[in-house]
Amino acid sequence: MQRIVIFGATSDIAEAAARDFAKAGASFILVGRNPRALDDLCADLKVRGAASVESRIADLSHVASLPALCNDVQNTLGIVDVALIAHGVLPDQQVTNDLCMETLDLLQVNAVSPSLLMIEMLRIFKTQGRGHLVVLSSVAGDRGRPSNYFYGATKALLSVLGEGMALQHAGSDIKILVVKPGFVDTKMTAAFKKGALWASASDVGGAIVSAVAKGRSGVMYTPRFWALIMLIVRNAPSFIVRRM
Amino acid sequence: MAESEITHASWGMYPPEPQHMRKLTSRHAGLPLTGDETVLPYGAGRSYGDSCLNTGGTLLGSAALDHFIAFDAATGVLTAEAGITFATIIDTVLPRGWFLPVTPGTKYLTLAGAIANDVHGKNHHRVGTFGAHILSFELLTSDGGRRTCSPDENADLFAATIGGLGLTGFITHATIQLMPAASAFLDGQSIRFGNLDEFFALAESSSVNYDYTVSWIDCLSGGTSLGRGHFLRANIASSDLVAARGGKTGAGLPLSVPFVPPVSLVNRLTLRPLNALYYQRQQASVVEKLWSYDQFHYPLDAIAHWNRIYGPKGFLQYQCVVPVAVQREAAHALFLEIEKSGQGSFLAVFKTFGAVKSPGLLSFPMEGATLALDFPVAGERTFALLDRLDAIVVEAGGRIYAAKDARMSAATFRAGYARLDEFRKFIDPRFSSGFERRVMGK
Numbered sequence: 001m002q003r004i005v006i007f008g009a010t011s012d013i014a015e016a017a018a019r020d021f022a023k024a025g026a027s028f029i030l031v032g033r034n035p036r037a038l039d040d041l042c043a044d045l046k047v048r049g050a051a052s053v054e055s056r057i058a059d060l061s062h063v064a065s066l067p068a069l070c071n072d073v074q075n076t077l078g079i080v081d082v083a084l085i086a087h088g089v090l091p092d093q094q095v096t097n098d099l100c101m102e103t104l105d106l107l108q109v110n111a112v113s114p115s116l117l118m119i120e121m122l123r124i125f126k127t128q129g130r131g132h133l134v135v136l137s138s139v140a141g142d143r144g145r146p147s148n149y150f151y152g153a154t155k156a157l158l159s160v161l162g163e164g165m166a167l168q169h170a171g172s173d174i175k176i177l178v179v180k181p182g183f184v185d186t187k188m189t190a191a192f193k194k195g196a197l198w199a200s201a202s203d204v205g206g207a208i209v210s211a212v213a214k215g216r217s218g219v220m221y222t223p224r225f226w227a228l229i230m231l232i233v234r235n236a237p238s239f240i241v242r243r244m
Numbered sequence: 245m246a247e248s249e250i251t252h253a254s255w256g257m258y259p260p261e262p263q264h265m266r267k268l269t270s271r272h273a274g275l276p277l278t279g280d281e282t283v284l285p286y287g288a289g290r291s292y293g294d295s296c297l298n299t300g301g302t303l304l305g306s307a308a309l310d311h312f313i314a315f316d317a318a319t320g321v322l323t324a325e326a327g328i329t330f331a332t333i334i335d336t337v338l339p340r341g342w343f344l345p346v347t348p349g350t351k352y353l354t355l356a357g358a359i360a361n362d363v364h365g366k367n368h369h370r371v372g373t374f375g376a377h378i379l380s381f382e383l384l385t386s387d388g389g390r391r392t393c394s395p396d397e398n399a400d401l402f403a404a405t406i407g408g409l410g411l412t413g414f415i416t417h418a419t420i421q422l423m424p425a426a427s428a429f430l431d432g433q434s435i436r437f438g439n440l441d442e443f444f445a446l447a448e449s450s451s452v453n454y455d456y457t458v459s460w461i462d463c464l465s466g467g468t469s470l471g472r473g474h475f476l477r478a479n480i481a482s483s484d485l486v487a488a489r490g491g492k493t494g495a496g497l498p499l500s501v502p503f504v505p506p507v508s509l510v511n512r513l514t515l516r517p518l519n520a521l522y523y524q525r526q527q528a529s530v531v532e533k534l535w536s537y538d539q540f541h542y543p544l545d546a547i548a549h550w551n552r553i554y555g556p557k558g559f560l561q562y563q564c565v566v567p568v569a570v571q572r573e574a575a576h577a578l579f580l581e582i583e584k585s586g587q588g589s590f591l592a593v594f595k596t597f598g599a600v601k602s603p604g605l606l607s608f609p610m611e612g613a614t615l616a617l618d619f620p621v622a623g624e625r626t627f628a629l630l631d632r633l634d635a636i637v638v639e640a641g642g643r644i645y646a647a648k649d650a651r652m653s654a655a656t657f658r659a660g661y662a663r664l665d666e667f668r669k670f671i672d673p674r675f676s677s678g679f680e681r682r683v684m685g686k
């Protein structure tokens with residue numbers, strides 16, 4: 001039985017991954033902000049086969065409380081097999097008014113908080129000698145594009161941090177997986193027009209669960225064709241990226 | 245609140261009218277109404293015609309209300325949100341020995357969609373409609389109401405909402421009684437029959453010992469073989485039988501029609517040889533079978549988006565029922581009309597309904613024989629043929645299924661549904677649909 005903690009558990013991708021983990025009888029601690037949404041997900045996962053589900057209500061942008069939260073998770077689960085870090089926000093860069101304050105907030109939620117959780121969970125995994133850390137980054141972190149470079153910058157931080165950790169622990173039982181989804185149809189992207197490149201949250205959630213089952217470490221693009229797209233985008237001349 | 249524009253919103257892709265969609269995000273929130281628009285709940289769009297469309301108004305999408313709420317594996321009582329699909333329910337409960345009490349021929353519909361059309365399955369002759377297995381549901385109405393409805397509580401609203409075509413309010417979640425299932429397989433027979441008399445004899449002799457019956461009819465053959473086809477009858481298999489016969493479940497969704505081709509791939513040239521081929525495929529007159537539940541209940545789900553083969557004009561599905569007292573004569577007249585026209589689809593589905601009463605005011609099934617088939621939209625002659633079929637059905641005292649309809653007249657609807665006036669009192673003033681405006685006007 002896998003023991004799993006999910007930070008930002010009610011995000012669509014986390015929820016989809018949790019449902020797949022639940023099918024196999026996992027035990028969960030779900031961390032999130034909205035008590036009702038957490039209760040709904042707890043009930044859902046139990047019906048789908050979870051062995052046990054607990055929730056913790058927390059504002060993850062209060063970074064000072066994160067070490068205690070991680071200790072609580074470890075004490076409750078005993079061993080933590082998988083930690084999925086999935087919280088984050090997607091600001092509309094076009095309508096940002098107070099750039100300075102909003103950038104600080106964004107950095108706190110999307111970058112500082114998940115980084116601290118990565119560091120804390122890695123510390124716990126080292127004491128266990130094993131564990132799988134999965135962090136939700138984004139293809140947006142691969143290149144600064146005019147439309148969303150603030151968001152992209154926060155994801156770039158997570159990608160680099162996770163990639164470095166993965167390389168450092170390569171060959172050991174501590175795995176770090178950086179997930180870079182392309183366009184995903186979720187609550188966060190509800191206002192966007194959808195086309196052929198869009199994946200569903202359950203596709204991405206399923207990809208995460210099977211990557212964990214295979215013990216994958218390093219960077220994963222999902223759906224896979226995004227690896228190719230981003231290879232091109234990373235190497236495209238600036239005059240093209242300017243229009244993206 | 246997520247708003248979007250969608251096309252091809254009903255399964256028949258007809259009428260081809262773009263829709264404005266607003267998705268609900270939580271069952272705890274109130275109805276998201278703005279201005280004075282009309283709204284209509286929307287599930288998975290597995291209805292064929294305009295009963296799931298609200299052109300000029302807004303659809304209230306349930307896709308994100310897809311949580312289970314509770315399941316008791318000892319009693320088979322399941323509570324889940326409106327937008328959960330039958331596919332997800334089966335995935336979750338079948339490994340624990342339960343199955344849906346009633347399922348239509350697709351598993352990609354939603355729980356609330358199944359209530360709103362009071363769907364039926366191949367076991368109607370034994371257990372009635374889906375509505376007969378609903379213990380309760382919660383309904384949101386535009387006056388701000390949030391009511392629990394069950395046979396004992398708000399019983400009149402309960403009856404109106406079952407088969408109520410989404411017009412009485414928005415269902416947030418429902419509790420249903422599942423049915424025990426010893427395995428994921430069905431065992432029984434496929435029997436070739438040569439005409440309608442043989443069909444009715446088989447239906448009668450099978451109704452006692454088989455929980456599930458259905459037949460496929462070759463609508464293009466006439467004369468003495470009018471109404472020839474294959475009769476399938478089955479029960480859920482015991483786990484011993486499955487082990488002995490080595491049953492294997494097929495993989496899900498192997499094929500898909502990826503886009504709408506420019507013209508319909510279904511026409512006279514492709515149909516006649518296909519139908520004849522299907523009829524003759526099975527050489528022996530009786531074949532023993534072991535089906536996975538997917539093969540038996542959901543053969544069409546094996547090809548995702550099969551509806552697209554009809555091309556951009558879309559297609560019409562026609563389903564009627566005629567009462568038991570006149571079912572032979574009426575069925576004969578219907579098949580004769582279809583055979584003469586040469587317009588019928590690859591295969592028609594034919595089955596007898598039983599006498600179990602549904603709680604729903606506008607429920608479609610009645611004791612008798614039901615026929616369902618597809619027609620590519622081939623202009624006026626298609627509509628004229630369907631009007632002639634309607635006349636036969638009305639004359640026989642039968643009715644047409646709203647879930648499949650995009651063209652019946654108001655008079656045909658009124659003739660079939662005796663409790664329509666009683667139902668009207670329960671229509672929420674802010675709720676409407678293309679179907680309602682077309683056939684329920686006073």
Ligand SMILES: Cc1cc2nc3c(=O)[nH]c(=O)nc-3n(C[C@H](O)[C@H](O)[C@H](O)COP(=O)(O)OP(=O)(O)OC[C@H]3O[C@@H](n4cnc5c(N)ncnc54)[C@H](O)[C@@H]3O)c2cc1C
Pocket residue numbers: 255284285286287288289290291292295296306326327347348349350352353354355356357358360361362363364365408409410411413414415416544545647648
């Ligand atoms: C391949 C195939 C085979 C089929 N076989 C059968 C069959 O054997 N027997 C049968 O009975 N039907 C059959 N159908 C029809 C199908 O079962 C019904 O049309 C069903 O109602 C579709 O459900 P849906 O979730 O897709 O809802 P939709 O088609 O989106 O909506 C159907 C109705 O439900 C209402 N509704 C949806 N959500 C809610 C809600 N939350 N609250 C209140 N009302 C709501 C809508 O307003 C609408 O009136 C078949 C359809 C297909 C595509």
